[in-house]
Amino acid sequence: MARPATRIASPESGDGAERMLQILSEAARLFATNGYDGTSMRDISEACGISKSLLYHHFTDKDEIFAKVTLGSTRELYHFVFDRLPADARPSERVRVFMTATGEYFQRYRWAWIASTTAFWNDPEQRRQKERMMWRDRYEGLIRTLIEEAIEAGEFRPLDVPLTGRLILSSLNWMHRWYKPEKGMAPPQIADAYCDMIFNGLVAPR
Amino acid sequence: MARPATRIASPESGDGAERMLQILSEAARLFATNGYDGTSMRDISEACGISKSLLYHHFTDKDEIFAKVTLGSTRELYHFVFDRLPADARPSERVRVFMTATGEYFQRYRWAWIASTTAFWNDPEQRRQKERMMWRDRYEGLIRTLIEEAIEAGEFRPLDVPLTGRLILSSLNWMHRWYKPEKGMAPPQIADAYCDMIFNGLVAPR
DNA sequence: ACATGCGCTGACCGACCGTTCAGTGCAAGC
DNA sequence: GCTTGCACTGAACGGTCGGTCAGCGCATGT
Numbered sequence: 001m002a003r004p005a006t007r008i009a010s011p012e013s014g015d016g017a018e019r020m021l022q023i024l025s026e027a028a029r030l031f032a033t034n035g036y037d038g039t040s041m042r043d044i045s046e047a048c049g050i051s052k053s054l055l056y057h058h059f060t061d062k063d064e065i066f067a068k069v070t071l072g073s074t075r076e077l078y079h080f081v082f083d084r085l086p087a088d089a090r091p092s093e094r095v096r097v098f099m100t101a102t103g104e105y106f107q108r109y110r111w112a113w114i115a116s117t118t119a120f121w122n123d124p125e126q127r128r129q130k131e132r133m134m135w136r137d138r139y140e141g142l143i144r145t146l147i148e149e150a151i152e153a154g155e156f157r158p159l160d161v162p163l164t165g166r167l168i169l170s171s172l173n174w175m176h177r178w179y180k181p182e183k184g185m186a187p188p189q190i191a192d193a194y195c196d197m198i199f200n201g202l203v204a205p206r
Numbered sequence: 207m208a209r210p211a212t213r214i215a216s217p218e219s220g221d222g223a224e225r226m227l228q229i230l231s232e233a234a235r236l237f238a239t240n241g242y243d244g245t246s247m248r249d250i251s252e253a254c255g256i257s258k259s260l261l262y263h264h265f266t267d268k269d270e271i272f273a274k275v276t277l278g279s280t281r282e283l284y285h286f287v288f289d290r291l292p293a294d295a296r297p298s299e300r301v302r303v304f305m306t307a308t309g310e311y312f313q314r315y316r317w318a319w320i321a322s323t324t325a326f327w328n329d330p331e332q333r334r335q336k337e338r339m340m341w342r343d344r345y346e347g348l349i350r351t352l353i354e355e356a357i358e359a360g361e362f363r364p365l366d367v368p369l370t371g372r373l374i375l376s377s378l379n380w381m382h383r384w385y386k387p388e389k390g391m392a393p394p395q396i397a398d399a400y401c402d403m404i405f406n407g408l409v410a411p412r
Numbered sequence: 413a414c415a416t417g418c419g420c421t422g423a424c425c426g427a428c429c430g431t432t433c434a435g436t437g438c439a440a441g442c
Numbered sequence: 443g444c445t446t447g448c449a450c451t452g453a454a455c456g457g458t459c460g461g462t463c464a465g466c467g468c469a470t471g472t
Contacts, residue, residue, distance in 0.1 A: 036243075150408075155409065156408045157408065163396070163403075164403060166380075167400055167404070170376045171372075178372060197365070197407075199408050201405055202356075202365060202370065202404060202407075203405050204363045
């Protein structure tokens with residue numbers, strides 16, 4: 001059942017689902033900026049303009065908020081990129097789309113992305129991180145598959161596939177450490193420029 | 207005045223300077239593993255087998271320990287790489303040495319490196335971070351200069367120099383997220399393999 | 413023999429952490 | 443009009459945090 005329309009007219013207080021999204025949004029920004037341990041439940045509640053207790057009404061604990069942010073981001077990144085891969089394009093073109101689509105995802109969901117990629121990988125709380133790693137592995141598996149196909153098609157040289165995938169992923173994953181949204185190229189453009197450099201190399205043709 | 211020789215015979219307790227090095231070493235490992243906020247003074251003291259109070263005998267506070275670890279690492283990285291650049295080699299060869307030397311530094315001072323590169327860049331405590339950023343900027347300025355020289359010498363194509371530098375640095379800086387010291391190639395080899403890929407590109411020659 | 417200096421400790425501090433809980437106010441359903 | 447249910451709050455909990463402090467043991471210089 002949908003909420004009655006009168007609820008929507010209410011100017012100040014939001015619906016429960018909206019509230020959860022607001023919390024996740026603010027939490028993503030704070031986790032990305034200050035890290036997991038550097039972000040307190042009080043920080044999140046104050047950023048949302050609510051009491052600390054309300055966080056526990058919507059989520060069981062801090063870990064769940066963090067898991068929702070990072071798992072959601074990692075899972076959606078995979079589908080976001082996968083869904084944009086053109087089925088009938090040349091393999092190397094699909095690699096390029098992989099990179100630019102990742103740049104686009106970064107542009108749209110910057111805070112959740114940063115929170116996910118900077119999350120410590122060896123967190124003792126492994127149960128919740130397990131699923132995130134699963135999607136991350138699928139994402140990395142995807143780029144490896146694309147590289148292999150490009151090699152088989154003769155477009156790429158014979159390459160160390162895992163290492164090549166890591167080179168591509170490194171360029172994308174490190175972007176958040178220097179990228180400033182207000183200046184310079186947009187992330188998809190940056191990814192495209194990286195793509196040109198990596199595909200063709202730095203060395204001048206002789 | 208040097209310590210008298212009798213002091214050295216003491217089997218259990220170390221000299222003050224040794225203690226400081228031990229503390230910095232253990233702190234680097236913990237900061238790298240669990241982050242700044244995830245590492246308590248108690249963690250550091252227990253890792254060293256000493257009391258928490260002793261940390262404050264050698265350092266003023268937690269921030270100073272962290273600053274010593276990260277600033278020391280960043281400053282030494284610059285000199286470590288700079289000192290290894292061959293003066294009379296071709297520009298592109300100097301770029302390669304920049305990368306492999308960075309890989310060698312990573313291999314030797316892994317924990318301090320990780321603590322430095324994962325340190326939050328927008329820490330409110332800016333006074334101490336200022337000097338670290340200075341060395342980091344010099345380090346990045348160095349690779350940009352090398353790239354420019356390679357372009358001027360006609361070895362590299364005309365390139366977006368800052369972006370090219372970031373591509374190279376990204377590949378090196380992201381290594382700690384997937385590198386496992388006990389298996390696979392050593393970091394200098396990895397840097398060299400990256401170098402081959404970035405120089406010559408992925409695309410097969412036609 | 414005595415004073416000095418230093419590496420070092422255990423007890424302790426206030427602040428803040430994540431988390432809990434009893435209870436409030438208000439809209440919806442009967 | 444009354445009950446139900448839920449978004450929401452303020453006070454409080456035990457625990458851990460970074461940091462302090464008085465003082466101990468012992469090698470050293472005189």
